[in-house]
Amino acid sequence: MDNLRIGDKEIRNRLFIGSGKFADEGIIQDLMTETGVEVVTVALRRVDLQNRQQNVLRHIPPEAILMPNTSGARTAEEAVRIARLARASGCGNWIKIEVISDNKYLLPDNNETIKATEVLAAEGFVVLPYMHPDLYAAKALEKAGAAAIMPLGAPIGTNRGLKTKEIVRILIEECSLPIIVDAGIGKPSEAAEAMEMGAAAVLVNTAIATAGDPLIMAKAFSQAVQAGRLAYLAQPGQTVEYARASSPLTGFLQD
């Protein structure tokens, strides 16, 4: 089996999803069940921690791997507080760190993210930091105890695709942790491309939530991620400049 291991979990489906922006959150459960998606991220601030029945968590299948995120945090310290709150509230010990103080493009702050990762990894969290693709930051996150590295493909929520390909490719090559492309992926073909390059997984939210039919789009992404993974394993053939005939161009009619 070609599972992805993160922390103590074996993950079969390498499509991770986000739970924001759905017009109808009730669809999330069906969507996860039908596609076999196992990992879902939830913004803690969208969760009423006092009342599980009134929040997005009631739409998450019980067997899902919950990856609470620290969306809303502007500093490492805030992220750390949100993470602890999440664990204390029974959301488990996975945490996706998001530290953002750029109000326009919502780009992540690598240095604050590294600090939060260090603290939380030391406290036993399985830490998945969302980051701006940068090799030194990725190495620092490895050293800080991250369980995976989550570079963005394009600014979050834009559906613009894998615009940071050049650097993500280097992270995949140079880091020993799984690289999970998170943010910006707008179409299944782009998710497949990330996986063909050797990404370990892809996280998609906006592209599914804002599709005409989110359920069908989730299936599309799930298949595309599998396709990209298989292509990576199958070792693509060479790209060449010239066409080569599969048989000589002498007409067989003359034979």
Add this chain to the structure above:
Amino acid sequence: MDNLRIGDKEIRNRLFIGSGKFADEGIIQDLMTETGVEVVTVALRRVDLQNRQQNVLRHIPPEAILMPNTSGARTAEEAVRIARLARASGCGNWIKIEVISDNKYLLPDNNETIKATEVLAAEGFVVLPYMHPDLYAAKALEKAGAAAIMPLGAPIGTNRGLKTKEIVRILIEECSLPIIVDAGIGKPSEAAEAMEMGAAAVLVNTAIATAGDPLIMAKAFSQAVQAGRLAYLAQPGQTVEYARASSPLTGFLQD
């Protein structure tokens, strides 16, 4: 069901494959059975029509939809002769027309292709012409009685991808026949992209046959084609310039 109808056939799997360039042709049968690929093209010149047991046809599952091709033809007349020979030999009435007299890039000759299409469609063939993407040629092929239009994505055998995207997109929009991207597709992500644009199917040969593991690569392509088709049906959300926060950036910690 979202089947593709061509001629009198209902096709479930929108990945079509070619049978050339396999190091071991014996793999073709498994590959088609395991992926559910239904349509396969075979170069007539690679078939010893006298001896079905000694040729590539013995590796094609009996339930497959056989699409003989006229590879090796340099003129409409040669293509017509090959097509008739194919039908007379029991290969059925589908014919993929390839007329090529460019020895380097193996680009198809649209005018000769149109002529052959006209003759063969009048003779009751289900004609699938391989063509250089050009709107006037596509319209002429429609008028000549083609059952689908097969524009190239890049020169055949190059694995270079969907380089003719700009024009293929116009063919999809402006033609009423199914558009099947044929030639050049090197990775599953590229096949998915063609399908997301609204292609009806994708034909792949070199990228599967020259992969490290052709069977796994065929699965990858089959899934990617399905993913792209689903994405097309699901109606992708908009691509935007700016990230939009899924929730306001006011920290929930202060609430």
Add this chain to the structure above:
Amino acid sequence: MDNLRIGDKEIRNRLFIGSGKFADEGIIQDLMTETGVEVVTVALRRVDLQNRQQNVLRHIPPEAILMPNTSGARTAEEAVRIARLARASGCGNWIKIEVISDNKYLLPDNNETIKATEVLAAEGFVVLPYMHPDLYAAKALEKAGAAAIMPLGAPIGTNRGLKTKEIVRILIEECSLPIIVDAGIGKPSEAAEAMEMGAAAVLVNTAIATAGDPLIMAKAFSQAVQAGRLAYLAQPGQTVEYARASSPLTGFLQD
């Protein structure tokens, strides 16, 4: 000198311009004088042939190389009639053939273009056919007596860029006539790229005419075309996967 020879003319500036879509046609003369652009195409239908003082021609510097075009022609026959009318009216013997019957994307009809080229070349015109990039059509235009080949980069008037790069590159490699990229080029960088690939010239209209400042934009294109030409002549270095240090990474401080 690195001049471009077409017909009996030596051309120094490889930027050709169109005269349509200018908010103020009066700018054309200054624009040509200041940039040194020598070749300009004019739609005959925009010319009142009876009255040179009331038409766009009065804005063309007398020393310019006039390339009337057959815009508006839907068939070879119409193009031929327009060309003859142009010559008879004193517009010279250059003719840019445009035959278009696609009302949406305004794509050129290669077969009608080839027919018109054949007739007009035999009548002594210097024929510059606008065409959809296709190797067989380019070869047919060569044979028909064209003086250069003018493939489109993207649908006319779209500013979308060099979208047909893959095929234009093949035309440049495989044809002996000068290849002039015409239509679709939206930015100077795209014109430069076409020239770097070995195009002989680039024709630009919409991108100049619709710029905020057409005169400055014309200068930008003129410089970019020269830059691209020089780069082609200078033979670019190799593109590599890995960075190579220009000097060893041992700190000189330790020396």
Add this chain to the structure above:
Amino acid sequence: MDNLRIGDKEIRNRLFIGSGKFADEGIIQDLMTETGVEVVTVALRRVDLQNRQQNVLRHIPPEAILMPNTSGARTAEEAVRIARLARASGCGNWIKIEVISDNKYLLPDNNETIKATEVLAAEGFVVLPYMHPDLYAAKALEKAGAAAIMPLGAPIGTNRGLKTKEIVRILIEECSLPIIVDAGIGKPSEAAEAMEMGAAAVLVNTAIATAGDPLIMAKAFSQAVQAGRLAYLAQPGQTVEYARASSPLTGFLQD
């Protein structure tokens, strides 16, 4: 005049060059004189500070703006020492900071770069930091007193082009300092594109030094940079999906 002001200098030519990798360093002087390039970066470690007659500096025209760089530095501290040495040796008070400890792709270390910038700006240097494109790092460099920001387009020495376009565009929009694209630019068209996006300047070394004819290639880059700058100032027209006819498609022959 559209000059670029950095520190106390007014710069007319927005192409900056590097002095490494030339097969014959003697060409640098001609190249700068003939193209009007004013700013040149020199690796201090390639300079024998005791002997100006034996080092690359003797090939730099006396009126040039010298931008010594700290190539070879692996930490902020080393960069600071190199910068001070440069100033003490009469190389002026401009310093391009390069801090690199990645041996394969030679990517810059943003955090060490920020530290060095802070120290050197406080000491009165005109600091031009080479950096990995990241909005937070760019803001920190602004705050640290940088005179401009120099993000990479691709790993240094690769000629791969403007691969970081998505993020460089954001830096240009969100930063108040001039953005100078440095590293990776392989062709003049790519330099033009950076300028069209609003970059203040482009630094090129490998693409010039490794061209078949470095002098001609330098001219090509200089023109392309000017072209891109003019295009930016001229405000490009809109890119559209559909072609629009510049005049109606009713044949004028019928009029």
